[in-house]
Amino acid sequence: MPLSASTLVLRAKQLEIEAVRLMASRVELADLIGQLIHALQRERGASSIFLASGGQRLAQERQTAMGEAVHIASRLDERFASQLEAGQTGQTGTASMVSLMAWVQLDLATLPALRHSIDQCQTTAHDAVAAFSRLIAALLELIFHLADVAMYPGIARPLVAFVYLVQGKEAAGQERAVGAQMFASGTCAGTAQQRVQQLVEAQQRSFQMFERFADPTLLAAWRQRQASAAVAVQDGMRRTLLTTPPGAALVHDDSEKWFEVCSEVITGMWTLEMQVVQDLRKACEAQIQRSQADLQDSAGLLRQLLDNPPPHTHAVERFFDVAEQPAAAPVLPGMPDAANGPADVHATTVTSLERLLRQQSARLAQTEVELDAARRALKERKVIERAKNALMARMGLSEDAAFRALQKASMDNNRRLADIAEATLSLTGLALPPQDDDRHQD
Structure with missing residues (x-):
């Protein structure tokens, strides 16, 4: 079914x-x-x-x-x-x-x-x-x-x-x-x-x-x-x-x-x-x-749609009803018909749908920037951590020295730290020479 x-x-x-x-x-x-x-x-x-x-x-x-x-x-x-x-x-x-x-x-x-x-x-x-x-x-x-x-x-x-x-x-x-x-x-x-x-x-x-x-x-x-x-x-x-x-x-x-x-x-x-x-x-x-409130509203809207079909549906049903003599072919709501001229359509259902869509769009627009900032912060943390680990493994730097190297490259090139980290991960060889006092000591 x-x-x-x-x-x-x-x-x-x-x-x-x-x-x-x-x-x-x-x-x-x-x-x-x-x-x-x-x-x-x-x-x-x-x-x-x-x-x-x-x-x-x-x-x-x-x-x-x-x-x-x-x-x-x-x-x-x-x-x-x-x-x-x-x-x-x-x-x-x-x-x-x-x-x-x-x-x-x-x-x-x-x-x-x-x-x-x-x-x-x-x-x-x-x-x-x-x-x-x-x-x-x-x-x-x-x-x-x-x-x-x-x-x-x-x-x-x-x-x-x-x-x-x-x-x-x-x-x-x-x-x-x-x-x-x-x-x-x-x-x-x-x-x-x-x-x-x-x-x-x-x-x-x-x-x-x-x-x-x-x-x-x-x-x-x-x-x-x-x-x-x-x-x-x-x-x-x-x-x-x-x-x-x-x-x-x-x-x-x-x-x-x-x-x-x-x-x-x-x-x-x-x-x-x-x-x-x-x-x-x-x-x-x-x-x-x-x-849950949205769910209740959606359920109510759907019941309204089921109980009150759009006007055009009624018009089509009447047009094909053998017991009635149609005056004109049905037209979409809001369009003039031959018998009655300009129509004053009751569009409660359509208005409800439009209002729901506007509310959803407004909510999405309001939240997208904040969500993007949160996702970006988490993603950038991953990239920076991976870049630090790459520097530590390839060059023998301590964690702090690796981070300072990324920071310096960021400032020298006037680029975001996350961008420098991504560039670092894409390199097959690194051009950042380790300093003796930055090497990890146990």
């Missing part, structure tokens, strides 16, 4: 609602991943001090963070299972997203062994930080893929803001761990000092993008937190880390103070992260309600 037009129109609107509900489901998954990242960040920082101090500092803090991370990881495992079950209805996501879920599960499976080696102080603070950071990087990549499917500006913009806030917060978490390791060891290591500087710059880049997509309320809250006393104290201690000559002594006891003040700053970011999630939930629900 062939499908009717009304069935197709209604089904299209229902699919739109299902797509928004799917987006809402992915927001919940991103929230849960964000919670796990937050717990792992705290465990990483405490583990760094624990190991650098020979197991003497932050043992209880580490155990608390570890317990929270284990609990959230269990919830995430259940969520992954439900996402795969939903795959029967097409809700799992892309193949790359499922592969990232598998990668995350593999990394989570290594945590018990890592934690045991930390318990026994059988690994270094640096290696522990690197292991935690590798897992968190996979979780961040999964959040990025979840964000790459937003369809509406009310969802897309806060979701992009969420991605960059979480990314900047992770750089802040890495800075907390590296700085804690430096203070707890009592010595300023030049390589660690360089990493701190690079992490500060990474935060600046991420937070610039966050500010671009944050709504005014969120942006005001962010700037207020940036003016807090904790940020000022962190800046002072950060200057100590960055200006102390390599090999010079640092104050052991400052490790816990550094951890506490960084944790306060990161907790502020976490509060904003939860606020963005709440905004995303509201945006998804609002979009669902709008779509």
Whole structure:
């Protein structure tokens, strides 16, 4: 039996609602991943001090963070299972997203062994930080893929803001761990000092993008937190880390103070992260309600069309009715006919259709620019990251040096950074000579 037009129109609107509900489901998954990242960040920082101090500092803090991370990881495992079950209805996501879920599960499976080696102080603070950071990087990549499917500006913009806030917060978490390791060891290591500087710059880049997509309320809250006393104290201690000559002594006891003040700053970011999630939930629900209202309007319009066929249909029916004597051949609504002259056509149905089309066109025109900006930001991030990785692999640059090389090329050629990144990826050989002090050092 062939499908009717009304069935197709209604089904299209229902699919739109299902797509928004799917987006809402992915927001919940991103929230849960964000919670796990937050717990792992705290465990990483405490583990760094624990190991650098020979197991003497932050043992209880580490155990608390570890317990929270284990609990959230269990919830995430259940969520992954439900996402795969939903795959029967097409809700799992892309193949790359499922592969990232598998990668995350593999990394989570290594945590018990890592934690045991930390318990026994059988690994270094640096290696522990690197292991935690590798897992968190996979979780961040999964959040990025979840964000790459937003369809509406009310969802897309806060979701992009969420991605960059979480990314900047992770750089802040890495800075907390590296700085804690430096203070707890009592010595300023030049390589660690360089990493701190690079992490500060990474935060600046991420937070610039966050500010671009944050709504005014969120942006005001962010700037207020940036003016807090904790940020000022962190800046002072950060200057100590960055200006102390390599090999010079640092104050052991400052490790816990550094951890506490960084944790306060990161907790502020976490509060904003939860606020963005709440905004995303509201945006998804609002979009669902709008779509449901559209569905009801569409259903009413279709009933009106079925119950009140266009005037021309009536005219044709009367023309071919054997019980009637037609006065003239039927004509389209609004055209004069031979019997009655100019027609005063009641065009309620046509007007309703036109009004609906105008509303849809206006809404599309209003949202297209915002959607394009969100999509472009996500796409450019991918291109820039790939270009950085290409420079690092081909020329032995550190991540920060690779980014600076792209920035310099952008300024020298007066071209957008994303355009330079695309050009870099298209080159078979690179004309950017690495400088000795920019090479990655371990």
